[in-house]
Amino acid sequence: MSQAETKPRTNGQQEKNMSLVKTSHPGRPEELVPSRYAVQIGEIEVVVISDGVLPLPTKMLGHNAAPAARAAWLDEMFLPPDAFDWALNVVLVRSGDRTILIDAGLGLDPNLNLPRAGQLIKRLEGAGIDLGSVTDVVLTHLHMDHIGGLLVNGVKEQLRPDLRIHLAAAEVKFWEAPDFSHAVMPDGFPDALRATAKRFLSVYHNQLQQFEDEYEVAPGVVATRTGGHTPGHCVVRVASGGDRLMFAGDAVFAVGFEHPDWYNGFEHDPEEAARVRTGLFKELAATRSLLVATHLPFPSVGRVAVDGDHFRWVPVFWDY
Template sequence: MNSLDNTLILNNVGTNELVPSRYAVQVGEIEVLVISDGVLPLPTAMLGHNADPAIRAAWMEDMFLPPDAFDWALNVVVVRSGEQTILIDAGLGSDPDLQLPRAGQTVKRLQSAGIDLRSVTDVVLTHMHMDHIGGLLVEGVKDQLRPDLRIHVAAAEVKFWESPDFSLTSMPSGFPDALRSTATRFIKEYGSYLRPFEDEYEVAPGVVARRTGGHTPGHVVVRVASGGEGLTFAGDAVFTVGFEHPDWHNGFEHDPEEAARVRVGLLREVAATSELLVATHLPFPSVGRVAVDGDVFRWVPVFWDY
């Protein structure tokens, strides 16, 4: 599997960016571009709130991560298949009440990558948490989108946000209210653009969205396949700790037990095919493969192709 011309893409970083923020991969005839929306500083307990604190702290130390809080990566993906340009998730946007100034970079970085918002024909939402839909709520963005834009989302996800259940989550103060209000606003502003599907939908040739549930009832993953090659964007089904500890519950999971089952099943599936995996909160550029290591898994990041 060959990557696109990352020499051009990575050297064309905006003047205000200290590091590369996009990474291109070619999957057969389909172009995939991973874009960093920034980072979210969150408590480390969010990675496994059902884990023994001492074991969780030991894992953080082994990973050379700070003990109390660290920066979660936040990635979105652009896919070009035939005549369609598909944005998978849209990043955080802006929420000043939560003090997350280092995320919400998607729109700016799309522009920096030479991707006109008017060229986006489809959006796929892995789910409707605010760090996946907020970019479309940034002032002025909707005016730049095509009037015939199609936003694909699982019907179960839209239904869930009519009356969301946070009883099994473990989030910092303020997040449930922010998530609820952002989803409500999104449905109000983009309801006419939504194209809900049940379990599986082919968005474009070789680009299939599949509902997994777990993280949220309508959470989906997106598989890109062409020319015998494949890549899966896992959304929030997989977090960094989920390879070694797939049974740990992430604080944002609305059904943690089901999320763990989904995670194990997805990781086994990707490991069996040796196809590429990308996920929202794996460290940028979040492109790698999965190996099975006994009863757990091992993340094998690709070597950067310049």
């Protein structure tokens, strides 16, 4: 079975050959753990690519929750009580003649000592995807696990000189003097976030294409600012032929379906983030759209159902 050929069928649609990803490389052993997953949204090709995993304290899932409640949820989910691996997912989209990378993973900062993260560049290469074919990048926000891949040595030189990097103007403004007073992050993270965002904005300032509230990057691919997680956080909606998919970035975390009011430690406005999360869940349940998010377990493709006063995550059945 080829990893790149796995994709959920949508609404009885006929299976299509995915041209975005090569499926075999003679002489190169495949990874034992799948790292890419393809799905067709009408005429638009979407590939979820794993950037690896990031170990973090479990308190980051809901720092406003009672410790006993948080411990009970972790136990019910068969997760360790103190720290567990957060998935890091990136999406690649082809719509017409545009090839769009949505977020860019953590990168390879040697000071972070995170050997199981920052896998995006290697996995793009393994999928036969040339960085020079990417016409656009959309950044949901400027946290380092969403921009670091573009700061890996040698990456910028492989990108097109006319590459356009789309992000909300409010996000750029925020990082001029970021306020972390409402976030609850482990030691060292605030400084690392500031430094990485500052470096990114310096390196790529000529490629930035800022939008206010919404921007159509390509036919059927629309970035919309939500705020909450960061002031300029955005989601990306993909729609074609009656099929829909949303990449929700960091608006959605695994615990959020049952506890949308729990605050994630990286949220710069936790109350607004909770309102955004609930609103997106309601939209996804009503439209039956597919959902992909950065920190849901790979490949994170599924749907949202209403479950009483809360929500329920419904993973797709993998299509082999």
